[in-house]
Amino acid sequence: MIRLGLRLTVSGGREALVRLVILTAAVGLGVGLLLTAVSATNAVSAQNDRYAWLDTGAPSPSQPGAGGGQNGPAAPLWALVTTDYFNGQTIYRADVAATGPAAPVPPGLPRDPGPGQYYISPALSALLPTAPAGELAGRYPGHQAGLIGQAGLPSPSSLVIVVGRSAAQLEHLPGATEVTSFNTTSPAACNPNNNCVIRGGLGSNGTDFVLSVVALALLLPVLIFIGTATRLSAARREQRFAAMRLVGATPRQISLIAAIESTVAAVAGTAIGFGLFFVLRLPLAAIPFTGQPFFPAELSLSLADIVLVAVGVPAAAAVVARWALRRVNISPLGVTRRVTPLPPRAWRVIPLLAGLADLGFFAVHGKPASNSGQDAAFTVGFALIMIGLVVAGPWLTMAGTRLLARHASRPGTLIAVRRLGDDPRAAFRAVSGLILALFIFTVTAALITTQDTKRVSADYNAAVRNTLVDQFSNVARGVIRSQTASASLPPGAVLTRLRQIPGVQGIVEFHTDPGQTISLPQLALPPGFPPPAAALVSCAQLAATPGLGRCPAGAAVAETTAFLGEAPSGNLAAFTWPAADVPVTRVDSLPLASLNVVTNGSQGTVEQARTVLENAYPTGSGTPYTVGEDRTKGNAALDAYQQLADVIMLTSLTIAGCTLAVSVAGGLAERKRPFSLLRLTGAQLRLLRHVIVLESAVPLLAVAAVAIGIGFGASALYSTMEMQLTLVSPSAAYYALTAVGIVLALAVILATFPLLRRITGPETARSE
Secondary structure, rough: OHHHHHHHOOOOOHHHHOOOOOHHHHHHHHHHHHHHHHHHHHHHHHHHOOHHHHHHHOOOOOOOOOOOOOOOOOOOOEEEEEEEOOEEEEEEEEEEEEOOOOOOOOOOOOOOOOEEEEEEOOOHHHHHOOOOOOOOOOOOOOOOEOOOOHHHOOOOOOOOEEEOOOOOHHHHOOOOOEEEEOOOOOOHHHHHHHHHOOOOOOOOOOOOHHHHHHHHHHHHHHHHHHHHHHHOOOOHHHHHHHHHHHOOOOOOHHHHHHHHHHHHHHHHHHHHHHHHHHHHHHHHHOOOOOOOOOOHHHHHHHHHHHHHHHHHHHHHHHHHHHHHHHHHHHOHHHHHHOOOOOOOHHHHHHHHHHHHHHHHHHHHOOOOOHHHHHHHHHHHHHHHHHHHHHHHHHHHHHHHHHHHHOOOOOOOHHHHHHHHHHHHHHHHOOHHHHHHHHHHHHHHHHHHHHHHOOOOOOOOHHHHOEEEEEOOEEOOOEEEEEEEEOOOOOOOOHHHHHOOOOOOOEEEEEEEEEEEEEOOOOOOOOOOOOOOEEEEEEHHHHHHHHHEEEEOOOOOOOEEEEEHHEOOOOHHHOOOOOOOOOOOOOOOOOEEEEEEEEEEHHHHHHHHHHHHHHHHOOOOOOOEEEEEHHHHHHHHHHHHHHHHHHHHHHHHHHHHHHHHHHHHHHHHHHHHHHHHHHHHOOOOOOHHHHHHHHHHHHHHHHHHHHHHHHHHHHHHHHHHHOOOOOOOOOOOOHHHHHHHHHHHHHHHHOOHHHHHHOOOOOHHHHHH
């Protein structure tokens, strides 16, 4: 029977060969997308893990005080990791000083650089020669000792430098710590509850749950597509196998032949899918899902992934083929008699309701305390909802069909209603991928819109946006708690060099007002943030830089926010800071909160001033930044989530479109005999087109409305318990794109009309 099955598969005539080719191509495309989705989730996780060593010295879950990671060599290493900026790009800088030959070595380096040496990432090495030395290279003392390897770089485009220092230099710098190993705790383990700090990558609030939902959002539609492909020409095969039963074939023999036919196509399609994955691997690596491209090696598959796909897809195809022939195995006359299957029951909505109940329970009683518990709770809830939509789809289709039947009067509508009522499962199967895509699109758009309310934004005037801020104070709960060692008046030579830079328009010193906060209207802070720390500034300096605000008439000293990034939004040039009852002579004796260099915003001016400040104050409380850069940095994680969401939405809609096209084309081919008979009885093509549109539009529109509503409901529950925010309705673009997606789906259906004319001619009825 195996030989007969193989012969029927490859030598069963033109129709069998066409069916085999289409099935193989569809499975190949589905497997390629499946492998790409799996490898992409692996790549996001791997990239995030390589940010870990850059958090050395910052509080982390594994070592809250120092963030040094696990115990390592006996000889410690002085390390100070900071972030730098150049032309809107983040540069990760690690200053290190080994105290002995057994000191730990940063990932990707053959050894620790000595004083006067530095190791640099390939991207930064290519960038350095293109920028004037005074804008970038002048910040890094010494000469290049080599390149940092992939193990120390989150991305091929990462800008990273490891600068060698002496222990005597580093041990006196604020922020430098002695570590015996580099941090290995992924940023994914960091969340606001454990007070850890991450310098790059995604924290636990994003990574684990996002990756789980991404896997669901991409894998489930792909699996539906593969399942749809393996069912191509199912009805035609049922008729052929029923005929074989009538001439004496046993159910076991029929099942074996069907399994062979599907398995051959699935095996060939799986092989094509693996080839497609390796072809797509390089261009896919260049797509910045998280804001950064990937190393091609990160788009990898584990042995379990390979075995599961290579064995699972053919096995699933064989099971689907066996299940599709259950009526033939019961009775060979079951197909020819066309017994109407039992209608779907209301129990099908149970998984959908269970998913909503899962999210609702945690919204009312609170989310689990552990990150793993939260991820499991949310993932299970969304998985049940997505599976529930697929399971409940036929019942919802039947409900929509019955509603349509009450108002049906035209022949096309009556035929469509009768066909939908006979088999709502098959009708929904064609649009199931698109229904999932609409749910995913709704949830993603709603949550991203809600999360954007956390976006730090302020409509600052140009003078504020372009002001370079060097910060010298550490702030806790809006009050200045400590000063760095360099928080004294800047040397005259530094101020002179800054004023000599073309484009520098003024310098303003903000001095600390210890223990005080300032209360101003319209502060550019997200909800829940503490009031900003207060600072004192000379009115003479403000008068020289009017873009940063002005003093009340007759005042000599004004009270401001300690940092311009917390200033009131709007045009500060027209804003009057409150007067402070402090003598000017006392202000000059107070430590610096920040040094503010007002520039014209040109890249050359900003970078030259930044280089001067970094060399004058090696550590401050961080790298000098413009207020505009600070806004961009504060929104970096949100931008990464937005990019990831865009990829998810685009991919899921593309997969759904492929599923719909395959389903409609396959269903049309299976129905060519009844349609051709209708044409022989006088039915016009216009009538048949009306039937086809209704058969696809009814399940699409009926279940889409439920999917969109469920998407908003699930998003509201999740945003309430996880984001602590009230759901915000997406912009008009979401509704426009949803409408466009539905119209495009209908356009796919309309695109089959030329095929309808060709396959429903009189010759089709004669050949059948």
